[in-house]
Amino acid sequence: MIKTLWQKFGVVVLAMLVPALAWAADKAKWNLQEPHTEVARQMYDLHTVVLIICLVIFVGVFGMMFYSMLKHRKSVGHKASQFHENTTVEVIWTVVPFFILIGMAWPATQTVLSMRDASSPDLTIKVTGYQWKWGYEYLKGEGDLAGLADGVQIYSTLSTPRDQIYGKAPKGEHYLLEVDNPLVVPVGKKVRVLITANDVLHAWWVPAFGVKQDAVPGFIRDSWFKVDKPGTFRGQCAELCGKEHGFMPIVVIALEQKEFADWAAKNKVPVAAAAPAAAAPK
Amino acid sequence: MSAVIGHDHDHAHGHDHHPSGLMRWVKTTNHKDIGTMYLWFSFVMFLVGGFMAMVIRAELFVPGLQVVNPEVFNQMTTLHGLIMVFGAIMPAFVGFANWLIPMQIGAPDMAFPRMNNWSFWLLPPAATLLVLSLFVPGGAPGVGWTLYAPLSIQQGMGMDLTIFAVHILGMSSIMGSINIVTTVLNLRAPGMTLMKMPLFVWTWLITAYLLIAVMPVLAGAVTMVLTDRHFGTHFFNAAGGGDPVLFQHIFWFFGHPEVYIIAIPAFGVVSQVIPAFSRKPLFGYTSMVYAVASIAILSFLVWAHHMYTAGLPTTAQLYYMYATMLIAVPTGVKVFNWVATMWKGSLTFETPMLFALGFLFLFTLGGFTGLVLSVTPVDIQLHDTYYVVAHFHYVMVAGALFSAFAGVYFWLPKWTGNMYNETLGKWHFWLSFIFFNMIFFVQHFLGLAGMPRRIPDYSPQFTDFNMISSIGAFGFGLSQLLFLYIVLKTIRSGEKSPEKPWEGADSLEWTHLPTPAPYHTFETPPVVK
Numbered sequence: 001m002i003k004t005l006w007q008k009f010g011v012v013v014l015a016m017l018v019p020a021l022a023w024a025a026d027k028a029k030w031n032l033q034e035p036h037t038e039v040a041r042q043m044y045d046l047h048t049v050v051l052i053i054c055l056v057i058f059v060g061v062f063g064m065m066f067y068s069m070l071k072h073r074k075s076v077g078h079k080a081s082q083f084h085e086n087t088t089v090e091v092i093w094t095v096v097p098f099f100i101l102i103g104m105a106w107p108a109t110q111t112v113l114s115m116r117d118a119s120s121p122d123l124t125i126k127v128t129g130y131q132w133k134w135g136y137e138y139l140k141g142e143g144d145l146a147g148l149a150d151g152v153q154i155y156s157t158l159s160t161p162r163d164q165i166y167g168k169a170p171k172g173e174h175y176l177l178e179v180d181n182p183l184v185v186p187v188g189k190k191v192r193v194l195i196t197a198n199d200v201l202h203a204w205w206v207p208a209f210g211v212k213q214d215a216v217p218g219f220i221r222d223s224w225f226k227v228d229k230p231g232t233f234r235g236q237c238a239e240l241c242g243k244e245h246g247f248m249p250i251v252v253i254a255l256e257q258k259e260f261a262d263w264a265a266k267n268k269v270p271v272a273a274a275a276p277a278a279a280a281p282k
Numbered sequence: 283m284s285a286v287i288g289h290d291h292d293h294a295h296g297h298d299h300h301p302s303g304l305m306r307w308v309k310t311t312n313h314k315d316i317g318t319m320y321l322w323f324s325f326v327m328f329l330v331g332g333f334m335a336m337v338i339r340a341e342l343f344v345p346g347l348q349v350v351n352p353e354v355f356n357q358m359t360t361l362h363g364l365i366m367v368f369g370a371i372m373p374a375f376v377g378f379a380n381w382l383i384p385m386q387i388g389a390p391d392m393a394f395p396r397m398n399n400w401s402f403w404l405l406p407p408a409a410t411l412l413v414l415s416l417f418v419p420g421g422a423p424g425v426g427w428t429l430y431a432p433l434s435i436q437q438g439m440g441m442d443l444t445i446f447a448v449h450i451l452g453m454s455s456i457m458g459s460i461n462i463v464t465t466v467l468n469l470r471a472p473g474m475t476l477m478k479m480p481l482f483v484w485t486w487l488i489t490a491y492l493l494i495a496v497m498p499v500l501a502g503a504v505t506m507v508l509t510d511r512h513f514g515t516h517f518f519n520a521a522g523g524g525d526p527v528l529f530q531h532i533f534w535f536f537g538h539p540e541v542y543i544i545a546i547p548a549f550g551v552v553s554q555v556i557p558a559f560s561r562k563p564l565f566g567y568t569s570m571v572y573a574v575a576s577i578a579i580l581s582f583l584v585w586a587h588h589m590y591t592a593g594l595p596t597t598a599q600l601y602y603m604y605a606t607m608l609i610a611v612p613t614g615v616k617v618f619n620w621v622a623t624m625w626k627g628s629l630t631f632e633t634p635m636l637f638a639l640g641f642l643f644l645f646t647l648g649g650f651t652g653l654v655l656s657v658t659p660v661d662i663q664l665h666d667t668y669y670v671v672a673h674f675h676y677v678m679v680a681g682a683l684f685s686a687f688a689g690v691y692f693w694l695p696k697w698t699g700n701m702y703n704e705t706l707g708k709w710h711f712w713l714s715f716i717f718f719n720m721i722f723f724v725q726h727f728l729g730l731a732g733m734p735r736r737i738p739d740y741s742p743q744f745t746d747f748n749m750i751s752s753i754g755a756f757g758f759g760l761s762q763l764l765f766l767y768i769v770l771k772t773i774r775s776g777e778k779s780p781e782k783p784w785e786g787a788d789s790l791e792w793t794h795l796p797t798p799a800p801y802h803t804f805e806t807p808p809v810v811k
Contacts, residue, residue, distance in 0.1 A: 054650040080628035084563040111659040116596040200433040218520020221593035243352040246737030
């Protein structure tokens with residue numbers, strides 16, 4: 001039996017602690033999404049390194065400030081000294097940060113160089129942003145997978161029912177992050193995306209791939225990714241594009257190469273009929 | 283000739299019979315009156331923009347669309363940004379400049395008092411246009427405060443009202459800046475050399491140059507949008523040989539210095555407050571001046587770090603990353619100097635000091651997330667997410683707004699002759715501090731986990747942090763009504779302030795002028811040793 005107030009209190013705290021810890025232990029809440037390409041992994045690690053450096057400096061600087069707030073207060077009788085410069089420390093705290101920055105810039109430069117190198121792809125897909133959906137077109141390329149999926153066209157639109165958005169139906173598991181026809185790509189192959197837009201700016205963003213590239217109407221930008229394992233990856237438009245900006249998600253399904261070849265063969269149809277026929281495996 | 287002289291003579295006599303009632307404020311050329319009007323105007327705009335933030339946070343409280351439709355949501359984010367930047371924060375610091383620069387350099391008034399009146403009175407029409415745009419067909423622009431083309435070209439006539447409002451605001455800022463530069467360079471009292479000026483005056487001198495340099499650029503950008511919309515040009519239309527990304531380059535060439543236009547006067551206020559409550563001179567005055575100047579110069583060289591995902595050449599991405607990281611050096615110098623100012627001081631923690639310390643702590647946090655964002659590959663993941671929203675609110679709210687609060691509490695006795703209620707002031711600080719972090723700290727996690735900004739609805743995985751953020755926002759909004767109450771109470775029935783309420787304050791307005799400061803001050807310049 002629960003006797004004292006303290007025991008009751010303890011039980012309540014424990015009862016609250018368990019779900020709170022379970023909530024807090026969900027790592028996906030606190031950090032970047034789990035990376036699934038080499039570039040995204042480098043981005044993840046860079047963020048961790050920079051964050052640790054910032055934390056160390058933060059603790060150092062504000063450790064000094066809080067020490068001063070405790071020990072150098074008037075109420076404990078501290079008398080103000082009147083110094084107001086010290087060339088040595090001023091030079092140190094100007095020069096040292098400079099070297100810390102060089103330490104951060106070096107690995108960042110490596111990642112920028114590899115992230116921007118979209119040369120020699122195995123497969124090229126043109127991505128077009130529309131108000132408000134994504135269009136994908138597998139281009140006739142020159143890489144390993146050339147010819148496999150030539151001309152396959154997909155239009156990818158939000159598939160969450162309006163009733164869920166307006167609260168008339170319970171929200172599904174992938175609320176707002178689901179589409180009718182996802183983009184399908186092979187794992188372990190370098191996929192280059194050529195990104196453009198039809199009307200206003202959009203941005204094609206898949207966090208797990210470390211790809212976020214603005215889609216600029218009238219211009220073509222490129223990016224690339226090589227997915228490390230099969231799965232479904234979800235992202236969203238990341239550049240304000242009008243009223244349905246929040247409702248044009250991106251879903252990419254990565255398949256083993258053989259399955260991808262099967263999918264491509266099934267969907268490789270005359271261009272004119274491509275759009276409605278391109279249904280992806282669920 | 284004699285007639286003219288006679289007129290001047292009469293005018294000098296009639297000096298004290300200035301109009302009363304409403305006409306006093308419409309016609310005033312007095313820097314203190316104009317400063318007061320700037321401050322009240324900015325507070326009204328702060329409430330209007332804050333109300334829009336409440337609408338945004340109410341919609342985002344849970345997933346789904348409940349409160350407003352997506353069009354109105356986008357209009358709210360746009361107007362919230364424009365009103366807070368151009369209507370609330372910038373005029374607040376111009377208000378401080380008007381009140382304090384003449385008193386701190388020993389000048390009788392601003393150099394161009396009539397232009398000063400005009401700079402202020404341009405603001406209410408501009409703000410009216412912005413708010414009016416909500417009620418025209420098509421509503422206000424739903425494009426974000428950055429007004430990116432081509433989306434801004436698609437908008438209804440609300441966009442034209444906004445463009446006109448931006449033009450007027452720009453004119454006001456440019457005139458205000460010319461006034462400040464001229465006053466600081468020409469009206470200093472004998473012996474007040476540049477390197478003896480209080481740091482607040484220095485920060486405004488540098489800010490005024492920034493404003494003169496970049497406001498015309500913004501005017502250019504929105505004018506190009508206007509001619510693209512109505513007069514057949516194709517600056518931002520690829521089909522006509524233009525480029526949408528050109529808008530971003532022009533906008534951010536204005537927009538990045540703009541960030542410092544907001545932050546640098548805040549540095550100035552904090553640099554007055556921290557030494558006063560440490561009872562110790564500012565550490566590294568000279569290096570502070572150089573640090574502010576280098577931040578201002580660097581701010582012109584880093585604009586495309588807002589555009590890492592726009593598809594810049596690789597070399598440009600690298601250059602902008604290196605240049606942006608460099609800003610950490612002078613910013614670090616400033617933070618170290620403030621902490622060193624407190625070191626071995628004799629500290630007390632009245633409300634202005636609390637807000638200044640809140641500024642120091644949270645602005646630095648915002649500086650660190652800025653450093654995280656400067657790293658191009660990391661920014662690719664975080665660009666246009668809630669991480670960026672958190673970052674710039676740490677700089678704008680905990681930075682600029684907290685420093686403005688510090689300034690109001692610090693100078694309120696000098697302005698009104700009355701002392702604010704210290705207990706209520708401390709309540710205001712702690713409520714603001716806690717609710718601020720509740721709103722924005724969790725937004726870092728939302729951004730990392732992948733929630734884009736400017737969306738009216740989101741995937742349920744983001745619900746818990748959005749709820750915390752919204753509750754914080756309502757609390758923060760209500761706490762600001764307490765601030766209004768404190769200020770009104772001080773003006774109407776506050777206790778009489780001592781002549782020099784702050785032991786450690788050492789600029790001219792404290793050492794050479796009575797409290798409250800009389801309507802006309804330093805008609806004969808003081809001699810500064």
